[in-house]
Amino acid sequence: MVAGKGNLLLRDGRRIPITYQFGSDFGESRAGYLLCDTSKIDATALFDRLTVECDNGPCLVVAVMHSSDHYLAITGRLLDPSSQTPVSVGGSVAAASSKRQPAF
Numbered sequence: 001m002v003a004g005k006g007n008l009l010l011r012d013g014r015r016i017p018i019t020y021q022f023g024s025d026f027g028e029s030r031a032g033y034l035l036c037d038t039s040k041i042d043a044t045a046l047f048d049r050l051t052v053e054c055d056n057g058p059c060l061v062v063a064v065m066h067s068s069d070h071y072l073a074i075t076g077r078l079l080d081p082s083s084q085t086p087v088s089v090g091g092s093v094a095a096a097s098s099k100r101q102p103a104f
Contacts, residue, residue, distance in 0.1 A: 020034050
């Protein structure tokens with residue numbers, strides 16, 4: 001398990017302090033929990049693209065799978081630091097399709 005502290009960045013600019021616990025760490029994907037007080041956040045703010053800044057450096061783009069007043073269950077991907085877009089394992093869809101072998 002990977003655990004640490006950071007901030008959840010909402011689309012309206014608010015920063016929510018969090019403690020994160022990622023139970024899975026497959027390549028660039030992450031899944032786990034964000035422990036934070038969400039009791040004062042409108043639930044519709046959690047339906048949008050959210051960003052997590054980890055204190056140890058990496059940023060993730062996350063989707064909320066389940067929420068309560070005390071935690072968020074999330075899944076997400078690491079962000080490319082240069083472009084702030086999700087890291088693509090194996091390249092883009094176009095690049096991946098161009099690498100396919102022709103069907104005979």
